[in-house]
Amino acid sequence: MGLLGILVALAILIGLAFRGWSVLLLAPAAALVAALFAGEPLLAHWTQTFMASTARFIAQFFPLFLLGALFGKLMEASGSVSVIASWMVTRLGEHRAILAVVLAGALVTYGGVSLFVAFFVLAPMAQELFRSAGIPRRLMPATIVLGTSTFTMSAMPGTPSIQNAIPMPFFGTTPFAAPGLGIIASAIMLAFGLWWLGREAAAAARNGEALGGGMPASIDSLAGNEMLRERATTAREFDPAELGHGVHAKDEPSVPAAALPLIVVVLVNLSMSLFFLPRLDIGFLAQARWGGITLSDVGGVWAVVTALFAAIVTVLALNFRRLPSLRETMDAGANASVLPAVSVASLVGFGAVVAAMPAFEMVRDWVLGIGGGPLVSLAVATNILAALTGSASGGLTIALDALGSTYMARAAEIGLNPELLHRVAVIGSGTLDSLPHNGAVVTLLAVCGSTHRESYRDIVMVGIVGAILALVAVIVIGSVVGSF
Incomplete structure (x- = not known):
């Protein structure tokens, strides 16, 4: 009965979440x-x-949700994301249209800008x-997925995504875990995705395929869609309902001013992870008042939090006079972090209850008994x-x-080096999460302005197949030569 209960609980959670019910209600109920x-005590x-x-x-992890959403909102409201994307598109031009969109998305998301902000830009x-x-x-959707939701989310060393942060307290790693393997995985995802998209574009040109006349939806047209919002907030760390809030700058920053905050994220994250934090005397963390922990338990999160904070300060310093209503914009960014954080945390709570069931030992033994090693x-x-x-993020946690x-x-x-566990776990979480019911999809x-029938096959190829190929490569290489 215990195993049946786990299956019934999962069916309730998945089925009703797909129909737009709030995870805040579904997770504890399931x-x-x-x-x-x-037969366990309910209360x-x-x-x-x-x-x-x-x-x-x-x-x-709430500090990461908060600062990440705030940074993304400030970058969007200041016009910085639009400037960076426009610059990349202009530099590469229509002859490299797919590459231009992919690299524009990769640049802003690797720099810490929220996925949904990138979508609308x-x-x-x-x-x-x-x-x-x-x-x-x-x-279009598959091209944007390749640039924003594949290698910059799970494989690139130092990416500030919440998925890359989650394994750090468990494995005592940093955002730059297994950097060599991460770069190899990123190259595989990018190369395979570009190959597939180029192949499809060439086939469409040969066959005289119609370009399609749909138009991208506006922020306002989607902000009130509650079903879409419920799905989206469990998938990523930004509440899309807040994209329409706040006041945008009337003029755009220069390209260097727009790009500098992204550079700050990368450099501060790298410096904190590899240089500053390891040299600090933080033996006080072993005291009971701080939880009796070590630097490995919090160092990775501290590095990303510091990087995002420094980037936020940079955005404000460069755009303070240009943002007409700073309080309203920052409030929108802060509010955008709350529902995703609590929604994902509720999924984690559900997982904890399931793991506490006696029947879960069967599931654990099955998973650990899979051939091929850990x-x-x-x-x-x-x-x-x-x-x-x-x-x-929910599945990974x-x-x-x-x-x-x-x-x-x-x-x-x-x-086995824990850094290899970190990289495999993060890449693994970013493969089958892109199934049709995923909120980001x-x-x-x-x-x-597209549909599953039109575009989902290409999303599968660049977002799932490419990621699985990269995951297999990391497992094989890591098993042979270890982490590097």
Whole structure:
């Protein structure tokens, strides 16, 4: 009955979430269903298991949600994202339209700008560029996915994405874990994605395929779509309802001023991770008042938080006089972080209750018994949970909460570098999370004025197949030569 309860709870969570029900209601309800089938105490699991795990996730990662959303909103309101994307598109031109959109998306998201902010900036530019180049509109969503939701989310060393931050407390790693393998994975994702998109564009030109006449949706047209919002906020760290709030600057910054905050994110993150934090005397963290922890438990999060804070200060310093209503814009950025953080934390709470069920031992034994060693089983676990929850961050945290310590113990037994676990876990979470019900996929299709029937096959190829190829390469290379 316990295993049946877990399956019923998952079916309730997935089915109703796909229909637009709030995860804030579904996650505790589904957790209680699992506990009920197992004959476990309901109220104790709600207040002591579910809420304790939810609160722990918020305590660890809410600063990243807050500063990441605030930074993205300031970059959008100041016009910096538009300037960077326009510059990239102008430099490469319509003859390299696909590459221009991909690199523009990669540049802003690797610099810490939220995915949904990038969506709304890139879609209109891609529309005009693709029309001029004679590329079908159906390829727009996949092109944007390749630049914003693949290698810059899970593989590039130092990426400030929440997915790259989640394994750090579990494995004692930094945002730059396994940098060589991350670069190899990024190259595979980028090369495969560009090959596929180029192939499709060439085939469309040979066949005389119509360009398509749909138009990208405006922020205002999607801001009131509550079903879309519920799906989106479990998928990424920005509430799209806040994109229409705040006041935009009337004039745009220069290209150097627009790009400087992104450079600050990368440089400060690198400096904190590799130079400053390891040299600090922080033995005081071992005291009970600080939780009896070490630098490895918090260093990675501290590095990203500091980088985002420095970037926010840079944006404000460069654009203070240009932002007509700074308080309103910053309020919108802060508000954009709350619902995603609590939604993902609720999924984590649900996972904690499921992991506490006696029947979960069967699931754990099955996952750990997958052939190929801990890297393969970790990849399978993160893939499955990200697919089931429709959330890379939620699925990744659930997997590591339940199995992270076990993987660390097994890694120690065989001499496996935790950095390799980190990179495999993050890339694994960013593959099957892009199934049709994923909030980011649904939002992007709506933003581009496209449908699953028109564009989803290409999203699968660049967002799932390319990522799986990169994941396999990292596992094979890492198993042979280790982490580097």
